[in-house]
Amino acid sequence: xxxxxxLLPTAMAALLLCVPxxxxxxxxxxxxxATAAADLVLTVIVWAGxxxxxxxxxxxxxRWIPSAGISYHVGVDGLSLPLVAVTCVLFLACAAYAWRQTxxxxxxxxxxxxxxxxxxxxFVALDLILFFVFFDLSIVAxxxxxxxxxxxxxxxxxxxxxxxxxxxxLALLLGFIGLYLAAEPHTFxxxxxTSANPLAGRxxxxxxxxxxxxxxxxxxxxxxxxHTWLPPAHTDAPAAGSAILAGVLLxxxxxxxxxxxxxxxxxxxxxxxxxxVVIGVVSVLYGALVAxxxxxxxxxxxxxxxxxxxxxxxxxxxxxxxxxxQDEARRLAVTGSVFQMVSHGLLTGALFLLSGVLYExxxxxxxxxxxxxxxxxxxxxxxxxxxxxxxxxxxxxxxFIAEFQILTGSLGPEPVATGLAVxxxxxxxxxxxxxxxxxxxxxLRLPVAAPGADRPFPDIRLHEGLAIVPLLALGVVLGxxxxxxxxxxxxxxxxVLELLAR
Amino acid sequence: xxxxxxxxxxxxxxxxLAASAVLGLLLGAWLPRRRQWLTGALAGTACTVGxxxxxxxxxxxxxxxxxESFALDTLTATSRIVILGATLLVLAxxxxxxxxxxRETEFYVLLQLSSAGALMLAGAQDLLLxxxxxxxxxxxxxxxxxxxxxxxxxxxALKFYVVGALLGVLMLAGITVLLAAGRVTAYPMLRxxxxxxxxxxxxxxxxxxxxxVLFKAGGVPGHFWVPDAVQGSSAPVAAFxxxxxxxxxxxxxxxxAVVPLADADLPWADLVAVLSVASMTLGNLAAFFQQDVxxxxxxxxxxxxxxxxxxxxxxxxxxxxxxxxxYYLAGYALxxxxxxxxxxxxxEAHTIDDYRxxxxxxxxxxxxxxxxLLGLVGTPPTAVFLGKLEAFSAAFDGGYAWLAVVAAVNTxxxxxxxxxxxxxxxxxRGPADDPGATSRSAALVAYGAATASVVLGVLGGTVLDxxxxxxxx
Numbered sequence: 001x002x003x004x005x006x007l008l009p010t011a012m013a014a015l016l017l018c019v020p021x022x023x024x025x026x027x028x029x030x031x032x033x034a035t036a037a038a039d040l041v042l043t044v045i046v047w048a049g050x051x052x053x054x055x056x057x058x059x060x061x062x063r064w065i066p067s068a069g070i071s072y073h074v075g076v077d078g079l080s081l082p083l084v085a086v087t088c089v090l091f092l093a094c095a096a097y098a099w100r101q102t103x104x105x106x107x108x109x110x111x112x113x114x115x116x117x118x119x120x121x122x123f124v125a126l127d128l129i130l131f132f133v134f135f136d137l138s139i140v141a142x143x144x145x146x147x148x149x150x151x152x153x154x155x156x157x158x159x160x161x162x163x164x165x166x167x168x169x170l171a172l173l174l175g176f177i178g179l180y181l182a183a184e185p186h187t188f189x190x191x192x193x194t195s196a197n198p199l200a201g202r203x204x205x206x207x208x209x210x211x212x213x214x215x216x217x218x219x220x221x222x223x224x225x226x227h228t229w230l231p232p233a234h235t236d237a238p239a240a241g242s243a244i245l246a247g248v249l250l251x252x253x254x255x256x257x258x259x260x261x262x263x264x265x266x267x268x269x270x271x272x273x274x275x276x277v278v279i280g281v282v283s284v285l286y287g288a289l290v291a292x293x294x295x296x297x298x299x300x301x302x303x304x305x306x307x308x309x310x311x312x313x314x315x316x317x318x319x320x321x322x323x324x325x326q327d328e329a330r331r332l333a334v335t336g337s338v339f340q341m342v343s344h345g346l347l348t349g350a351l352f353l354l355s356g357v358l359y360e361x362x363x364x365x366x367x368x369x370x371x372x373x374x375x376x377x378x379x380x381x382x383x384x385x386x387x388x389x390x391x392x393x394x395x396x397x398x399x400f401i402a403e404f405q406i407l408t409g410s411l412g413p414e415p416v417a418t419g420l421a422v423x424x425x426x427x428x429x430x431x432x433x434x435x436x437x438x439x440x441x442x443x444l445r446l447p448v449a450a451p452g453a454d455r456p457f458p459d460i461r462l463h464e465g466l467a468i469v470p471l472l473a474l475g476v477v478l479g480x481x482x483x484x485x486x487x488x489x490x491x492x493x494x495x496v497l498e499l500l501a502r
Numbered sequence: 503x504x505x506x507x508x509x510x511x512x513x514x515x516x517x518x519l520a521a522s523a524v525l526g527l528l529l530g531a532w533l534p535r536r537r538q539w540l541t542g543a544l545a546g547t548a549c550t551v552g553x554x555x556x557x558x559x560x561x562x563x564x565x566x567x568x569x570e571s572f573a574l575d576t577l578t579a580t581s582r583i584v585i586l587g588a589t590l591l592v593l594a595x596x597x598x599x600x601x602x603x604x605r606e607t608e609f610y611v612l613l614q615l616s617s618a619g620a621l622m623l624a625g626a627q628d629l630l631l632x633x634x635x636x637x638x639x640x641x642x643x644x645x646x647x648x649x650x651x652x653x654x655x656x657x658x659a660l661k662f663y664v665v666g667a668l669l670g671v672l673m674l675a676g677i678t679v680l681l682a683a684g685r686v687t688a689y690p691m692l693r694x695x696x697x698x699x700x701x702x703x704x705x706x707x708x709x710x711x712x713x714x715v716l717f718k719a720g721g722v723p724g725h726f727w728v729p730d731a732v733q734g735s736s737a738p739v740a741a742f743x744x745x746x747x748x749x750x751x752x753x754x755x756x757x758x759a760v761v762p763l764a765d766a767d768l769p770w771a772d773l774v775a776v777l778s779v780a781s782m783t784l785g786n787l788a789a790f791f792q793q794d795v796x797x798x799x800x801x802x803x804x805x806x807x808x809x810x811x812x813x814x815x816x817x818x819x820x821x822x823x824x825x826x827x828x829y830y831l832a833g834y835a836l837x838x839x840x841x842x843x844x845x846x847x848x849x850e851a852h853t854i855d856d857y858r859x860x861x862x863x864x865x866x867x868x869x870x871x872x873x874x875l876l877g878l879v880g881t882p883p884t885a886v887f888l889g890k891l892e893a894f895s896a897a898f899d900g901g902y903a904w905l906a907v908v909a910a911v912n913t914x915x916x917x918x919x920x921x922x923x924x925x926x927x928x929x930x931r932g933p934a935d936d937p938g939a940t941s942r943s944a945a946l947v948a949y950g951a952a953t954a955s956v957v958l959g960v961l962g963g964t965v966l967d968x969x970x971x972x973x974x975x
Contacts, residue, residue: 065963067825067970068892107861129891133882140881143921147929155925159918166917170910177895177906 002058002074005042005084006121009035009091013113016106025105029098032109036092039116043088050081053491056126056191065129069180069187073126078492079258079338080123082485083251086345087123089474090247091116094240097353097467108149112240115141119248123255128176128188131260132169135220138249139165142241150236151359157232164219164229172216172256178209179264194263197502206268213261214276221253223283223313227306234302235365239356242298246305247349251341254312258338262316263499270500273320277410280317281417283310288427292434298355298365300435301348304391307424308344312337314414314421315406321413322501329412334493335486336405342485343398343478350387350471354380357464358439361457362447367438371445377459381440383468388432390475393425398478512567512574514559515552515582516621522548523614530607538606542597545610549586549593549617556582564974570688571628573757576971580828581624581753588745588835589617591947595839595846596738598943609649612642613742620750623718627761627974629677629687629711632754636673636714639747640666647735647743658734662743665727666717673714679707684762690975692762701767708768712777715758718751720744721807722780729788732800737849740796741842744803745835752810756827759817761975774815775905782808782912789919793853795845798919799838802878805916806834809909812893816900821970823900826892828969833877833885833958840874840951846944860927867945868927870952875920877955880913885958892966 012035016028050057059075076084094112101108118141122134139162147158180188182198182205199206219226234242262269287306294300315333322330357380359365374381390397393404403425410418446457460468478485510517526541533540560579567574592613600606619639626632644666648659681687683703684695696704717724720743732740763770785805792798813827844867851857860868877884890913897906958965 063963065888065966067963067966068888068895070963129882133887136882140876144928147925155929159921159925162921163914163917167911167914170913173891174894174898174906174910177891177898178903180895181898 001042001046002076002124003060005039005046006074006117006124008039008042009113009120010117013110016110016113019106021106023106025102028105028109029095029101032098032113033092033095035113036088036095036116039120040088040092043085046076047081047085050076050488052487055495059126069185069189070129071127071189072130073189073191074124074130075126076124077495078488078490079255079496081488082338082342083123083255083345084120086342087116087119087248089471090244090345090349091119093349093353093467093471094243096463097243097356098240099463103149111141111145111148112244115145115244119244119252122252126190128179128190128193128260131190131256132173132176135172135252136166136169138252139169142245142249145241146233146237149238149241152236153232154236157236161229161233164226168216168219168226170216171212171219175209175212175216178205178212182209190260190264194499197264197266199265200267200502203267203271206265207272210261210265210268210272213256213265217253217256217261218279219253220256221250221309221313222306223279223309224286224306227283227287230306231299231302234305234352235296235299239353239359242302242352242356243349246302246352247345250305250309251345254309254316254337254341257313257316258334258496262320262496266500266502269320270322273317276313276317276320277414277417278317280310280312280314281420283307283313284421284424285427288424288431292427292431295367296365297358297367297435297439298352300431301351301355304428304431305344305348307428308340308348310424311403311406311421312340314417315340315410318410318413318418319497320500326412327497329409331409331490331493331497332405333409333413334496335489336402336409338489338493339398339482339485340402340406343402343475346471346475346478347387347391347397347399350383350468350475351391353464353468353471354384354387357460364447366447367435369445369447370439371442372440373444373446373457374440375444376446376457379460379465383460383472384440385436386472388436390472390479392428392432396476396479398475398482401479401482507565507567508569509567512559513572514555515586516618518548518552518555519586519614519618519621523611523618526607526614527611530611533607535602535604535606538603539597539601541607542593542600542610545614546590546593548614549590552586553583556586560968564972566627566974570690571631572625573627573974574625575974576969577753577757577824577828577973578625580832580969581749582621584832584835585617585620585624585746585749588749588839589613591839591843591951592738592742592746594947595741595843595944598941599736599738599846605649609646612646616642616646616742617746620746623747623750624753626754627689627757629680629692633674633677633714635750635754636670636718639718639750640670643743643747646739647731649739650736654734655736658731662727662731665724669713669717669724672710676707676710676713679703680711683707689757689761693765693975696762697765697767699766704766705768708763708766711758715751715755716777718747719755719807720748720804721777721811722784722804725781725785725804728804729797729800733794733797737796737842737846740800741839741846744800744842745838748803748807749831749835752807752814752827752831755811756814756817756824757973759814760973764818771815771819771900771902774811775902778808778811778815778905779908780808781805781811782909786912786915786919789916792919793855795852795854795857795923798854798923799841799845802916802919803838805912806838806878808912809890809893810834812897812902812905812909815905816896816902819900820896821899822892822896824973825966825969826889826896829962829966830886830889830893832965833889833955836951836955836958837874837877837884837886840870840948840955841878843944843948843951844871844874847941847948849941854923854926857923857927861929864940864945867940867948870948871927872924873952873956874948875924877952879917879920883956883959885955885962888959888962
């Protein structure tokens, strides 16, 4: 079942590439939407059949490269299932959003379908090499999306993105090899490694492996100081690409921490938990401050991702403070960090798609070029407003639940750091309000029409609405009734903490 | 030393190749020009039968033949299959180009002789046979490098020859010194003798010997010929020079590490590690700003030798070394030949700029190029990825974790120049420049090699299982 979910998009992509380029554009786009929808349906079926608290489910294991300890091993639990679901939702939204794609639609659709496979594959992988394969292939696919369909300067941004994240992936690979050689018998299987805890009692070795794994994942997340690839990549990527990059690809890093670093290296994680707390807080504050300084709407949203990912790092760092008698709090922190991944995926995805709408109309992201847009495009303004408020963590939206859990959970174990991180919420509130005011309120002013721009500023089109509204609606649903997701996440976060406490 | 193990059938792949070269030479003298391709077909048949023979021989127990001078073990068997398979691919690249050429037969003969030399290198278990293999692999290759008889070709051949002759003499001197130190040239006996010989003598002899091996492998410091010879010669010859002698040389290098020099008083691992770092770093740095695609690939192969030396550096210190080397060699041969096949398929495109806009004109070729170049980087799920994974693991396991880290850093650096080639081919907008005529057969080889490199990567498990056999000692 999981294999079908993972491979379906790539099979479709291969099929699309066999269709001659001259076929009507709609054919490719329809096929894309249909595949993404089918994948979502399959995921919903998996979710419906998922037993709460049952640990790893839908497991499949097949021999792949036994002599090197590598197998094809997939499965889902409470950590990965929500991320698989959010991935499918976001890809479907992007498929709908790209309905008017005119530039090489065949390749665009095929690349996105392939990217979907890599993302889903990563979240269900239970073998380090399988994880790495999908991790690396996602970089390749994203490189071509940014470079091929991005704005001016895209090839530079794409190269930077590729080089940075590839360095990270190689550090990750070295860490994985370290784990592989530490286990007896040698294996790359995450489940076996988790139960074996191969580096127990080997302090230096464990620290080095954690360093390699953490650097790899931190680049992808990204945290300060490895975040410098992110703003250019986001700014120059096409809107759908940015939405996937922020909504799904960044989660690969944080998911890796929860799936690999914490359970497999519990000793090292406990020893260095404080490092992650510090990096998390710095990311929160630095991301927010730099976002505040931006004049470019999309760049601003990009930096808020650094801020939001910082909360997750803070939470998982705080969760490492074992022995403080704060078990309940730490569980809340881990649950919140998974919930934040889901919530951030939906909301930032929506924000990036909205910024794409803005760019399509005015051919610039510069906020000072716009003013009073609300009068011309009330629906667009309303949606952006909702997305911004949701993103800054207003009660009633998913972002609130996530940040509340993270901050409440982290406050006990790490009071000072959490106190500082709360300031981040204040900063994001300020910067979002400022952006909303600048773009949507005041007298009407639109940028001088650049070549290719639509004038006068039309409101949200149907396909754009179909892409963005469900994301925001899900954000609201999760904000009002989060139980159905939390029920899935909570048992898994308990297991993670039990593994960490060994 | 009995006469029991001197059955020529044990050397069937080598004998077949040499016999078909001689037969081809005779045939070529009689055949009309339009029928000369028959000698090429003969060569192809010899390679194919040789692969089958090598595969059958691989199932037999390990032994040494011809007075213990030639080893029949997994190392030899795998090298045979890879070398002969690579030769087949080069033949497929060269034959359509050479059709009707007045010197068509000579090309095939030289190619086969040089491949036979590489086969000798891979199986040699005696320093003198190693030297003979060096010459047999080298001399025909000099002629091949200058086969076009134009300016760059002549320069290529001359440079190749001069460096080869110099390092060959050095190698012979090294063999002489090792003979003086150990009093024999056969590996199994050298192993015990060298352990007791004066360390200085062994060190000097080994260093001089390695000069020749590194020349064949195209690794630092024997790499000076690579860029010029590759750029100057025709694309199929360039593909040949950067692949086939390397396989033989690296197999020989590994055997030297494991059999005769295993017990010698040498800081062997450190020495090879330094060579490896030098190869990958210099190769990568020099490749950074190359415009000519053949030259770029030439430097990339130098850096690949660096990665291939990882398992040699830790030879005998871990269980993973032999599998890693052999698997990486096979993956490298396929991927590198695939990249060169793309170059062959576009004979009029010489620089990176000539590949601009390839996405529009030849999407399938571009896809093969992307697979092969990213394969050379080591992006999963291609064969080189698994090869690198094994090589890194071997280095870690053998206590050379820092070497694996250096190799990983180098891998990232190498991305830069591969992307410099891929990006404009994929991205260039507007009316695409037509990269000129294409060669259909070379394009087919490119598709095949790219596909095979992915298939080998995905099916790596079964292949790896076969590569761990014992070594003749």
